[in-house]
Structure formats: structure tokens, C-alpha cells
Amino acid sequence: MTEETQSATGPDPVSRDAELIARVLAGERELFHELIRPYEKSVYLAAFSILQNQQDAEDAAQEAVLKALKNLGDFRAESKFSTWLISIAINEARARLRHARVLRFESVDEPAKDDDGSFVPALIRDWREVPSQALERKELRELLQSAIGGLPEMYREVLLLRDVEEMNIADTAAALGVSEGVVKTRLLRARLMMQKILAPQLASKSSRGGLFGLFRSKAGGSWF
Amino acid sequence: MVLDCKHVWDQISNYIEGEVPLEMRAAIEAHLAHCRHCAAVLDSTRNILILIADDRTFELPVGYSARLHARVQQELAAAG
Ligand SMILES: [Zn+2]
Numbered sequence: 001m002t003e004e005t006q007s008a009t010g011p012d013p014v015s016r017d018a019e020l021i022a023r024v025l026a027g028e029r030e031l032f033h034e035l036i037r038p039y040e041k042s043v044y045l046a047a048f049s050i051l052q053n054q055q056d057a058e059d060a061a062q063e064a065v066l067k068a069l070k071n072l073g074d075f076r077a078e079s080k081f082s083t084w085l086i087s088i089a090i091n092e093a094r095a096r097l098r099h100a101r102v103l104r105f106e107s108v109d110e111p112a113k114d115d116d117g118s119f120v121p122a123l124i125r126d127w128r129e130v131p132s133q134a135l136e137r138k139e140l141r142e143l144l145q146s147a148i149g150g151l152p153e154m155y156r157e158v159l160l161l162r163d164v165e166e167m168n169i170a171d172t173a174a175a176l177g178v179s180e181g182v183v184k185t186r187l188l189r190a191r192l193m194m195q196k197i198l199a200p201q202l203a204s205k206s207s208r209g210g211l212f213g214l215f216r217s218k219a220g221g222s223w224f
Numbered sequence: 225m226v227l228d229c230k231h232v233w234d235q236i237s238n239y240i241e242g243e244v245p246l247e248m249r250a251a252i253e254a255h256l257a258h259c260r261h262c263a264a265v266l267d268s269t270r271n272i273l274i275l276i277a278d279d280r281t282f283e284l285p286v287g288y289s290a291r292l293h294a295r296v297q298q299e300l301a302a303a304g
Contacts, residue, residue, distance in 0.1 A: 029300050033293055040289055045282060054285050061288075062295050069299060121233055125260055127267035135280040144272075144281050163273050164282060169241070188237035191269055194276070199268040 013038070017081040025073060032069055039082045042165050043089045046175070049160035050093035052149055060096055064089035079174055086161070086175045121192045122199040130202050147197045155190035158183055163191070225251040232262045240270060 011019070020035040036043075043064055048057035068075075068085050075084055134140050148156055148164075161172040162183070169187075173180045225247060232255050238244050239252055256263045275281060 029303070032300065033296060036292075036296070040292060041284055044284055044288060048282075058285055058288055058291070062292055065292060065296060066299055069296065118230055118234065121236075121265045121269070123261045124264045124268065127264040127271065129267075130271055130275060132274065132278055135275060135278050140275070141281055144276055148276065159276075164276050166277055184238065184241075184243075188234070191237050191240070191273065192233065194272050195265060195269040198272050199265075202268075202272075 013082070014080060018077060021072060021075060021081065032072075035081070036065055036068070036085065039085055042082065042086055042167075045160055045165055046086045046089040046157075047093040049148075049156050050090065050097055050153060056096065057093070060093045061089055064092045067092065080171065083167075083171045083174045086167075087177065090157070090175060119189055119192050120196075122196045124199055124203055127199070128203065128206055130206060143198065143201060147194055150197065151190060151193055155186055155193060158186045159190040159194070162187055227251050227255045229255075229259060229262055232256070232259070233265065236266060236269060239266070240273070 017035060020031050024032050024035060040061075044057055044061045047060040047064065048054070051057045051060060064085070067088050075081065130140075148159060151159065157176055158172060161167045161175060162169065167175070169180050169183050173183045176183070232252055235244055235248065235252055239249070244252065256266065
């Protein structure tokens with residue numbers, strides 16, 4: 001979700017997009033820039049969730065946007081433009097990943113299976129809130145990014161779209177081409193995996209006062 | 225309805241989404257009130273989700289937007 005879509009005081013995003021699309025198709029092609037602007041970050045992150053590399057993700061995002069421009073006439077208003085655009089980015093990123101694997105002689109056809117077995121989270125006794133201001137610390141951002149990067153692809157995808165981009169379940173399902181039930185199952189696993197990886201690390205860092213101590217002491221508290 | 229910890233973990237994602245039926249919700253809350261571990265699992269998971277949703281967590285490559293629009297412009301110009 002981007003600031004642009006949220007802060008819009010004008011029409012809702014769907015009618016805004018519908019109007020822009022109609023005008024682009026009618027010849028005001030420069031308006032395509034405005035059409036995609038609110039979704040640039042989502043397109044990049046969708047590609048990044050699959051490719052895990054900035055340069056590759058940017059290339060795939062550019063290509064996806066150009067494909068959207070070329071095929072704009074095929075867009076059907078049953079889905080949201082943003083969902084359509086993001087699904088193009090996902091397909092583009094997946095195709096590039098497959099291609100890279102073929103070049104490296106890795107096996108391509110091992111569709112990951114959803115694992116229905118139960119999953120045990122990290123069992124901690126209590127939780128000390130990590131405040132959002134702590135994100136000013138690069139160390140924390142890197143910790144979060146590497147935890148997401150370590151998830152298997154199918155879990156990373158749902159987590160990026162639903163919990164980072166804050167798309168709803170239905171749109172996430174549409175963008176990934178799976179059912180809402182599959183999204184929910186994967187989301188549960190992805191969230192618990194994140195908790196299992198991160199909760200012990202965050203807890204130990206905050207109790208040592210290392211990572212977040214700065215913010216606590218700035219705030220005047222002597223929590224640690 | 226009495227739940228053990230494992231049942232609570234299975235529901236935790238839907239619970240965060242606000243998507244569990246009323247009776248299940250009450251059972252989860254009854255469990256959380258006396259199970260410190262599950263309460264901490266829920267709190268930590270929620271906290272982590274707030275952190276990853278923050279705009280600061282994932283930043284775009286510097287110049288990404290400018291390069292993207294330059295590329296679009298090139299395409300628009302080429303198509304005439
Ligand atoms: Zn419990």
C-alpha cells in the first residue's frame with residue numbers, strides 16, 4: 001500500500017485507474033506515468049520477493065511495466081489494475097528465475113508442496129515490544145530483510161504481498177494465481193516462521209540493550 | 225471449547241486477521257489469558273508484522289523510479 005493511494009482525496013483508486021486507463025487508450029499516452037506511479041513500489045517488491053536481488057528485481061519490474069503498457073488494451077476491469085500489474089511482475093520474475101536456473105543446470109520442475117504439518121513457533125515467556133523507531137537502525141532492517149529472504153519462495157511471496165505491501169487476501173490470491181485458502185495456509189506458516197527466526201534474535205538484542213537501547217535511553221526510560 | 229497451545233498456533237494467523245468465528249475467538253482469548261507462551265507468541269508475531277509493514281523496512285533502489293519512468297518515456301516516444 002502506498003502513500004499515494006491512501007492520501008488521495010479524489011476518487012477511489014479503482015475509478016481513478018479506470019479513468020486513466022480509458023484516457024491512455026484514447027491517446028493520452030503520457031498519462032501512463034500517472035497510472036503506474038502509486039504501484040511502483042509494489043511492482044518492485046513483488047519481483048524482489050521472487051528474485052531476491054535488487055538489480056534483477058528492478059529489471060523485471062521495468063519489463064513488467066512495459067508489458068502492462070503494451071497490453072493495456074487487454075486489461076479487463078473484473079480485477080483491479082494494481083493486481084493485474086503485480087501479477088504481470090510476478091510472472092515476469094518467475095520466468096526470469098526459471099531461465100536463470102536452466103542456465104545454471106538446476107532442476108526447474110520441483111513445484112514446492114504446501115506443508116500441512118503443524119509448526120512450532122519460538123516459545124518465549126514474554127515479549128518486550130520492539131518500537132517502530134528502532135527501524136532507524138540499519139541492523140534491524142537487515143535482520144528483517146534477511147529473515148524474509150530466508151523463507152522458501154512460496155511463503156516469501158504471500159508475506160511480501162499481504163504483510164509488507166498490505167494487499168488484502170483476495171488480491172494476494174489473484175496476483176499469485178492461487179485460492180484464498182492457499183494464501184491463508186501459507187500466510188500462517190510464513191508468519192510463524194518469521195516469529196521463530198526473529199523473536200529469539202530480537203528478544204536477545206533488546207534485553208542486552210544493544211540494538212534498541214539507544215531509543216529507550218533517548219526516551220528517558222531505564223528499561224535495560 | 226478448550227484449546228491446547230497447538231490449536232492456538234494453528235489459528236494465530238486468522239486471529240490476527242480478525243477472521244475467526246466468535247466462539248473460537250473466545251476460546252483463544254481464554255487460553256491466552258492463562259498461557260504466557262501463547263500470549264508471547266501472539267505479541268511477538270504481531271510486533272514483527274508491524275515492523276515489516278513499515279515503509280522503512282524495504283526501500284527502493286536509489287533512482288529506481290526515475291529509471292522506470294525514463295524507460296516508459298522511451299517506449300512512449302518510440303511508439304509515437
Ligand atoms: Zn498456550
